[in-house]
Amino acid sequence: MKIGHKLTLGFMGLTLLIAAIGYVALSASRDILEKTFGESSAVLAAQTLDRIQNNILNRIETIQAYSKDELAKEYISQSNSQFELLPDPDGYIEQIENDWDCLGNELTPFMTQLSANKLAGELKSKRDFYNNKYGYPLFAEIFITNRFGANIAQTNKTNDYYQADELWWQQARDNGRFVSDIDYDISSDTFSTAIAVRIDNSNGDFSGVIKAVLNIRETVDIIDQAKAASEYKTLLLHLINNDGKILYSTSGFDFFQDANSALFPDWQSLGLPGRKCFVTSRKAGEKEILYAHAHTKSTGQFDGQGWVLLTGTETAEIFAPIAELKRTLLLAGLSIMSLALLAGTVIYRSITVPIAQLRKATIQVSQGNLDTNLTSTSTDEIGQLAGSFQKMAQQLKKTIADLNAEIAVRKKAETGLCESEGQLRTILENVQTGIFIIDPETHTIVDANSVAEKLVGIPLNQLVGSVCHKYICTAEKGRCPITDLNQIVDNSERKLLTGGGEECPIIKTVTTIAFKGKKHLLESFVDISERKKAEQAMEKLNKDLETTIAELSRSNRQLQDFVHIAAHDLKTPVRGIGTLADWIINDYGDWFDEQGREQIRLLKTRVLRIDKLIDGMLQFSKIARNRPKEHHVDLNGLMKTVIGKIKPAENIEIAADSLPPINCQREHAELLFESIISNAVTFMDKPKGLIKVGCLEQGDFWKFYIQDNGPGIEQKHFERIFKIFQTLPGKDTPQTAGVGLAVARKIVEIYGGKIWVESQPGTGSIFFFTFSKKWEEPVYADAKAYSAY
């Protein structure tokens, strides 16, 4: 059931529970109140009755006291004596009685005398005394009879003269006293009760009776007082006699009405042992009344009249407080219930409204609309739930978007896949590589492309299902390099077994491929038999080449060594010749004629030339001898050394700009610059020689230049001068060995540069050479390049 119902039920339940408790409490308190009230009413009734009784007793005692009066006694004994003397007292009495009756209101002198005698006078004064005292005739009538029952004194005319036939007279005579029920006394015209007391003479013998008619006003007063004293307005007191007749009631009843019918039927049972002293009763059409009752108690001397005093109070009044309480409770209950309802409603709403919102949102989500905006202002659990729900919806949205994106991607991938499968098949069949697809567990061929088929020379239907060992692969079963030996076959040379049993060299790569959902091996291979052949041929060639190179190197070395040794060996005799020539001139020059001396001089020059040539050869050969290592050369310092070595004549100035450092062997750099500059010095033909050395930057190269204002060179010689042993001047003019520029060129070309000359015959020449800024592995060209032959 719904929360609202639950809440309502809950609250209602609670309220009902409270109501029930309240009701039970009310009932209980009502019962208690009833009992209490009933009992207190009974007590009240008893008290009232007591007071009535006491009152009456009082009066009885008054009368009793009076009965002891001397005068009364005297009169009574007198009367008694008189009567005793009569022959027929009864007849006497009877006669008077008849008279009494017949005469009605008339008073005979006898009668008057009865009420006028001294005793009567006392009686009257007594009566008046009380009359004055209380303001009303307390005793309506008092008279005394003798023991025969005849009136002897009376306050007023009684109805009868003879009283001995009256019950009261007899009762008084027998019991000592008598109190009658309340009755209407005709003589005194009052509601009264008769009190008769027996008079005894001094011997204790019955002598007469005194009767007083007590106005029950006192009783009534007492009853009225009781009522007045009560705070209950509806309290009614009813005095009921032995016969069930109402003697007096504080209201609403006729005298002597039957209590059974006037009040309620069972009143007499009240107060009996075993029964409660109160009861509630309702007469049809009338209000409910609680009756409490008291019986007259019998005192020692006095049995009591047997009266019952009933109190009756409207239960409505008794339970008015209860009713009040009930009303209050009801009101409170109602207000609590309404408050509860209100609270319940508030709670209900605070729960159900957000829940309804949440539910709406969930419905939205279930319909696929994730754009909920569930804002909750409260921070209670439901608010948190809403917040979490919101997050969840957002996350769902995101996840769905991601999923959708992924699905789109997947779809695309799928179509791509289909496409690529088709492409794959096309590729497989058209590629120039042979392809096998092999099941790694069973080593059976699952698929092969046409190139593979052709290479192996076995048709596809035979290939598929066959085991690859010893069929297409040289490996033994159990020694498969991939599955057993865990090798990686990647571009490795293997052998393919053809159908004819031949081994075909191939380059094979094996990778894994997922084929039909399972891992397979993809073998791709290329026939390299042609390549192999070429490789072998190449190897042979290489070997030959190496051999040749070794031989060449060896002979090259030998040659260089030869040149070196030869040069050295040549130098000595050359020097010897020169020395001897000197000595001849020195020692025997005088013996020669001019021609002889000239010849010796020519001899010496030739010797010098040989020496220079040999030096040049040595230099040239030396360049290739040692393996140059990279060396940073400071050209500025080097220039100083070179100029120092060359020692130009005073008229020749060698000016060097600031030169950058270069990477080469120092000897080479020295030789290079020295060669060119010494040439310039040697051939200087101007009186003031100027040789300028400088450098220009040309990208990755330095372009050095050595400029002189010498004789210059004709263009047709530009190439030749760089060849070995080529000199331009004739053999007799100062000359060089002819190796300088060849050496320079060799050095420049070792370092990957170029050398050339620009010249104006007569003006001068500029020699240019380039040098790489970076280190370059030196290149040795063959000697033929430097030779002119």
Added chain:
Amino acid sequence: MQTLRPILLIEDDSVDAMTVKRAMRELHVTNSIMHSVNGEEALAYLNDPVNEKPFVILLDLNMPKMSGIEFLKVVKVNADLKMIPIIVLTTSKEKKDVVDSFELGAAGYMIKPVDYAKFVEVISTVMVYWGSSELPREEVLMINNKR
């Protein structure tokens, strides 16, 4: 002054030897010049206790049987001989030869000029220097010799 002690010239080329001697003559060097044509002969001479130890050795490098370098090696480990200053007198300009010579303890390295006049200058320089240099006395040498 080392006027008494000879100069040992180890040179295989006759003309070169003649050149040295002639140069010494022109320089008026009075010390006797002992000439060996190769390293072996020179060693034999040096090791012969009869012979006077030279005050300086002029050594050529390119020689048959035992090259100058080999001679250097042998002499410079010889306690008797290693203190004699050896000037290498050669045609070779090879840096390697220079390095090797000095590594082996040569006291100098002179390149024989082709021109005689220059040659004389070189010899003059050597003589002037080594002639005035203090050298270990023979007594010291003799003490170290175990005779």
